Amino acid sequence: MSRQLAKTYNPGEVEDRIYDFWIKGGYFHAEPDPKKKPYTIVIPPPNITGQLHLGHAMDETLQDILTRWRRMQGYSALWVPGTDHASIATEAKIVEAMRKEGVTKVQIGRDAFLKRAWAWKDKFGGRIDQQLRKLGVSCDWQRERFTLDEGCSKAVREVFVRLYEKGLIYRGERIINWCPHCKTTISDAEVEFEEKDGSFWHVRYPFKDGSGYLELATTRPETMLGDTAVAVHPDDERYKDIVGKTLILPLVGREIPVVADEYVEKDFGTGVVKITPAHDPNDFEVGRRHHLEVINMMNEDGSINENGGKYAGLSGMEARKQIVKELDEQGYLVSIEPIKHNVGTCYRCHSTIEPRVSKQWFVKMEPLAKPAIDAVRSDKVRFIPERMEKIYYNWMENIRDWCISRQLWWGHRIPAWYCDDCGETVVARTDPDTCPKCGGHHLHQDEDTLDTWFSSALWPFSVLGWPDKTKDLDYYFPTNTLVTGYDIIFFWVARMIFSSLEQTGEVPFHTVFFHGLVRDSQGRKMSKSLGNGIDPIKVIDQYGADALRFTLITGISPGNDTRYSDERVQASRNFANKIWNASRFILMNIEGKNVPNALPDTLTMEDKWILDSFNRLAQEINDNLEKFEFGIAAQKLHDFLWDEFCDWYIEISKIRLQGSDEAAAQQARQVLVWVMTRTLALLHPFMPYITEEIWQALPHTGEALIMAPYPAYDAQLAFPEEADKMESIMAAVRGVRNRRSEMNVAPSRKTALYIATEKQDTFRSGEEIFKRLAYTTEIQVAPSFTLDGAVTIVTSDAKVYIQMNELVDKEAEKKRLNKELASAQKGYQNAQAKLQNEKFMTKAPEKVVAGVRANAQKLKERMDLISSSLEALK
Known part of the structure; x- marks a missing residue:
């Protein structure tokens, strides 16, 4: 594949051709090899509804760097790609498309809906794969997986059945997080809290016997329709004589008791709390302790149901307004106190989450969380940066049971069947046709599907063939490294750890590298509302994949956000051009010459210096990558190539190349080729396209840079004296x-x-x-x-x-410097005049005043420098 290099580097001409060369060569594919060490990464599977954004681009670039580096080091490096079915997001997209057609899920039925869903997957699922290929990722595409494929589905069912048989999965009525817009449950980890304006409505609840009332405050007055008690703290002296008395629920007329429970904070507010077991997780637990009635007053769309009496059919907000109005009219409303409070919202659609009681499937978390906590504490799983451990422990130590059922059709259907004859629940690995209890044949399967994260939690081992005992699983599992954003530590990382420990007895990976978010040049999170989002494919089309990759990793540090700007990506493109031009210089000087890719027998001082510098660079880059210091490694490669090799060694080499001593010129050629090809190897994981293209054009050994040995420290190349x-x-x-x-x-x-x-x-x-x-x-x-x-x-x-x-020329220089001094003095005097002008100082914006002050300081420094130069000329 040897080529001459064009005059200028054109990524658009190079990248697709090079990627096709890699694919045809099978360089991304890995097989178990007892002669090699395994190195495994599984991709965080992107949603089939999505498209590549800068976060994906950075995440995949980091994984690609690690995979290419280990592959070149001689590991059997496997990077498993794949996508996630993303049940909530995908179903929402399909439902919206159907709405525009004028049809609904109910109208077409489940089977027809699923046909549409698979068609959607076939149409859009491959889009992000193609975008990843544009980025240059070296995934083993022969092993691509999908969370709903046959293998993953088998693993999901096996895990569900195992956990059910151990009593770790159960079905029961509990408080869940309900999204009225998506019309499904979501887990605690999927609730995002946003600060919003709200109110405390202070309300009187009268005693049945007419002896007075209790005052309490609520942020959700509409939920009083489901109140079944009022609670006080058992040690609260103010209320010790009223525990057990009966209150009349305002507007509703229902009799409710006063109960004593330690859940109540006696020093907060009035020390009196309304208890709504069907719509608050803490109230639900109070209700269980006191055997209270559970009254669900809310429909799936968030409106009031038949248990809300005359308010039935109203939306939550409509009911709130009406209830507050009537509380005021009937003398129950004491006051309204404006507040700011955190409100739970759906991570997908950002609708307000409504806690409501519902019969759902849950995973019992306490027995699973403990081993997962121990795995991180004992360093079986290492977090980088280490500070992420605190976040992990906090969540895992306070974890509640995980609601895993979703009211959706797209996803893994819950493998539970109910006997219509005797009511038996059957959970099985294969679809049953007979009830094991009564022998009946009238069985129907649970309508719900599993939380997407249930299947994603199995990803590191399900993609390698589990539950079957495969060669891949035996060789490549546990995986080595997980690269992910810190924002899904709860959604995914924690769940993979406890799922893997429970099902395989092994941790799923040994190291988790958490990277930050990519923000805009002002440090803002990229969003549609701000209009500051960047399409990485457009950046690649304009500047090339290598420039984007290098931009995304330069300057990053573990767990910290990074900023993107056009200026930075332009600088990366300039770096690519610098490498290209240096390579063309080398090619022009070896044209027609027999230049082996080997060091000459005799080396000059500058040869030994550049070799020593390269040798130290190789050692440092390997050390940096071992420590996941991607940004530091990238900067060192940039500085070596731009400064030491191009600006120094190439310029010094021209002395011999342009001289009359052919032997000396040949020495320089060999060193140039040797250092350049091996520096390209060091840089290859970071900028794979341009390095492969140049390496192919230079004298080299082997068929592809992607498979060339990764340079390491060599004691024979240490020349400290020179x-x-x-x-x-x-x-x-x-x-x-x-x-x-x-x-x-x-x-x-x-x-x-x-x-x-x-x-x-x-x-x-x-x-x-x-x-x-x-x-x-x-x-x-x-x-x-x-x-x-x-x-x-x-x-x-x-x-x-x-x-x-x-x-x-002293006199000419004095004349020039005096002219510059006069100009600087004039500018300084003008700036000082403004700063001493009271009208300017009071009316000019602070930013303008600061600019004038800074300019004055620069001019003063310039005057001092010129004066020093004039003094030296005396």
């Missing part, structure tokens, strides 16, 4: 160039250098480097010099002198 010598020379060259730049000396004006140093041999050996890079006619090296009127540059181990009359 590296120190080069650093000394480079420091002096930088000093000379900086001073000339400050004095605006043209490169064409060459001068002699006088170098006072104890390292005389070191600096003499760099004479040609000084001549090429420091615009020098000659150098003189001695322990010391006495020179009048010379410019001095001081480094850590030398003083470098340049005769002033050689550097500049």
Whole structure:
């Protein structure tokens, strides 16, 4: 696949061709190999309803870096791709599409609806796969999975049956989180809390015997339709004589008792709490302790049901307004207190969640949570960054039973059947046709499906063939690394840990790397409402996948958010162009030459320096990746290629390449090729497309860079003495160039250098480097010099002198500097005049005043610098 490189790098021409080359070569595919160590990552499966966003792009780039790195290190590296059926989101999309057609789920029936759902999956499910391919991910596409495929479905049913048989799954009436919009339950982890304006309505509940009333406050007055008690704390002296008395529920007329329960905070408000067991999880537990009636007063759409009496049919908000109005009219409303409080909302549609009692399927969490907590505490599962452990422990130690049934048709249907003859519940691995209790054949399956996260929790082992004993499962499980955002630590990470421990006896992965969110340049979360979202495919089309990938990982650190900007991605594109141009320079200089990809027998000081620098870089990049320091590794690669290799070594190599000594030129060519190909290997996991393209064009060994060995530290490439010598020379060259730049000396004006140093041999050996890079006619090296009127540059181990009359025309330079000084003084005086103008200071915006003040400071510094330069010219 050897190619010449075009004059300019065109990602659009390169990327699809290179990806096709990788696919045809089968380089992404992994098989169990006893001669290799396994390395496994499973992709956090994107929803089939979604499309690639910047969060996906960063998440997948990080996984791809790890997979490519381990593959090049010689591991059997498996990255399993796949997608999630996303029951709530997908069903909502299909229902909306049907609404536009004028049909509903009920009208077409379950079977017809599921046909539509699978058609939707076939149409849209592959879209995100194609987008991931654009990004350059090296997933094993031959092993692609879907959470509703046959293998995953088998695993789901097996887990459900096992947990049921152990008594860890049960069906019962409990308080659940109900979304009136999605018309389904959602788990605690899927409730997002938003601060909203609200009120405390203070209401009087009168005693039946006419002896007075109790005052309490509620944020949801409409739920009083389901009140079955009022509670006080047993130790509250104010109310010890009224426990057991009967109240009359205002507007409803129902008799309800006063109960004593430690749930009540006696120092909060009036110390009196209304108890609505059907619509509050804490009230539900109070109701169980006191054997209270449970009255559900709400329909699935959030409206009031028949238990709400005359308010039946009203929406929740309509009922609230009517009830508050009548409480006021009948003298029960004491006052209304405005408050701000956290309101639970659905993570999908952001509708307000309504707690309501419902008969659902639950997973008993306490027995499952404890081993999962211990696994993290004992470092069997390591979190990076470590601070995520605190969040994990807090949630797991306070976890409630998990409601896993959903009132949806798209998903894994609950494997439970009910006998119409005797009422027996049958949970089975295969569909039953006979009731094991009465022998009847009239069975019907539960209508509900399982929470999407129930199947996702099994992902690390179900995708490898579990519950069957497969070669993949034996070799690749437990997986090594999970890469995910910190925002799904509850949804997914915790559930995978406890599910894997329970079903396999193993942790699902050894390390979890949590990355942050990608925000816009102002630090805001990207959203449709702000209009600041970025389509990564458009970025790839404009700048290339490598530029986007490098942008997303440069500067990131574990668990912290990062900012995206066009300027950053442009800088990454410029970096790609720099590498491309350096490679073209090498190709032009080896054209027609037989240049092996091997180091020459003889190496110069600069050769040994660049090899030593590369060697240390290889060690550091491997160390960084072991520690998941992606941002640090990316910056080091950038700095080495841009600064050390391109700006220094390539420029120094021109001395030999353009000289008359062919043997010396050949040495330089070999070192250029050797260092460039291996640096491309170091960079390959980060920027795979451009590195593969260039590597194929340069002399190389092997058929593809993706399968080339990843460079590691080699003691034979350590040249610390030569590296120190080069650093000394480079420091002096930088000093000379900086001073000339400050004095605006043209490169064409060459001068002699006088170098006072104890390292005389070191600096003499760099004479040609000084001549090429420091615009020098000659150098003189001695322990010391006495020179009048010379410019001095001081480094850590030398003083470098340049005769002033050689550097500049004194009179012309004085004239130029005086002109600049006058201009700076005028600008400074104008700025000071504004700052001393009372009218300007009081009326101008603070931002404008700050700008003038900053400009004045810059001008003052400029004046001081010019004055110093003039003083040196005397």
